[in-house]
Amino acid sequence: MSKAWRRKIISAIAEGFCAIAVLLALIPLAMILFYVVKQGFTSLNWAFFTQMPKPVGEAGGGMANAIVGTLILIAIAALLAVPIGCICGIHLAEYPTSKFSSIVRFAADVLNGVPSIVVGMFAYIIAVLPVKRFSAFAGGLALAVLMLPTVVRTTEELLRLVPAGLREGALALGATRTSAVFTVIVPAALPGILTGVLVALARVAGETAPLLFTAFGNRFWSISLRQPIASLTQQVYLYANSAYDDWHRQAWAGAFLLVMIILTLSIIARLSVRRLERMNRP
């Protein structure tokens, strides 16, 4: 066999391996989605949304408290993380080259890489330990820390997409920096920033580890910020580890709901980013 042929065959084999690698990653994705839909969708019923969990071992009941709990937790997270994250992102976009900005940018990346369970520990130390009580607030705080880096970086990136002409126009008309930023530049990027916030919220809605010892979980109805609160993810964890078929069924239903929320939000985000890109094209 000539050398040229051998090189061509090696090339073909390597290219084939790359195609197989894509399939190898898509198989688990397809399997997960298939099982979540198959086991989860059939387990969804009206009771799942409206009823409370039944006592251990008893069939039936739902996750009404956990669904509301997750909503409350991500609302707390958003209230804490969005203002701080957006203003931080504005600072980074306005002073992109300052030394302070690069340190903060680096800190945001570091924060993004901190394992969620460690963030949970931090929230435990500052919000649970001093008052000796697990609480919805502590859980929301942990989620806020987790979503903060995403909000910071999306805000910065989107503000940088705003055409320089807009800013120059505002400044030429005599606007101060504050009014140029808040009345012209931020509104131009707002749809994109909101999308980024939605994606970040979807991600933290799927977190379990940081809630284990902050929000702690609650079998009963509670919407108080100072009490332990249930969440979808923790309920799925609890039910998955149980020995009851009906609880397994509900765990799948919870997983289905979580995946649907996350997929819907990420598809909306994707579509609106595409629209933004089209708008920015001259």
Next chain:
Amino acid sequence: MRRSADDRVFRITTGMFAAIVLLLVIGIGFELWRQSMLSIDKFGFRFWTGRVWDPVSGEFGALPFIWGTLYSSFLALLLSTPIALGIAIYISELSPGMLRQPLAYLTELLAAIPSIVYGLWGVFVLTPIVRKLELLLPESLRRTPFFSGPPLGVGMGMAAIILSIMVIPFTSSVAREILKNVPIAQREAAYALGATRWEAIKVAIGFGKTGIIGAIMLGLGRALGETMAVTMVIGNNPQISPSLYAPQYTMAAVIANEFTEAADDLYLHALIEIGLLLFIITIFVNFISRFFIWTTKQRMERPA
């Protein structure tokens, strides 16, 4: 004059919000250190080398957990790296233009699925499959230390498989971006010398080597801290074994399982010290990863 005053106020006010992010990172490290003092003072270096974890008698050695975290992450990278790089190469170099966006989106979807869903799927769907595969393994291999013990399904091998699936999207998306940014002249030069397509791709990989190592380390950072899915499938048994069949334990898993049970302060501090080590390791890994990716991007932006 009014304008420059406004400028200054704007800069300082927004800067204070930006400083919160910085303070958070420092605060996490400081609080974890402060709340693990009891354990640090009592055990010192022995904490990292001790193999006994006995909350009842107050003896805490974290080596089995450190081993479990490092070994499972190492195995996961062994599985995920070729696949993630294959995906990155396929999407950036080989796939028809029409498929590029959808494939990138689908592979990144793996990163959007919550850890708990991976765990649920792992426990109820993958574990029975893995157990069957473990039973099929030839007896001669079963006698090696890597496959010793009863085939339970759950254990180190199972955890490595789940972890590898979870880190693929992180590695592949960064590697893809780096390949995309390799100057076109690199490949053209290779083709001009008569290279095959694969040889040209190898040139591109060589050019972005540092960044691709950074992409792999980014995946490593994820694997080290991954909690829920691993906790559900690794078997939670603190032992140090090379066997993929053996149920073992990780740092994140022991925190998840025992934190709310920690009745006395020493126990709590010992668990927080594990968290502190996890924090330090992941920061270190992420730091190197970001640095590699950053230097590669800098090099690519410079005109060749």
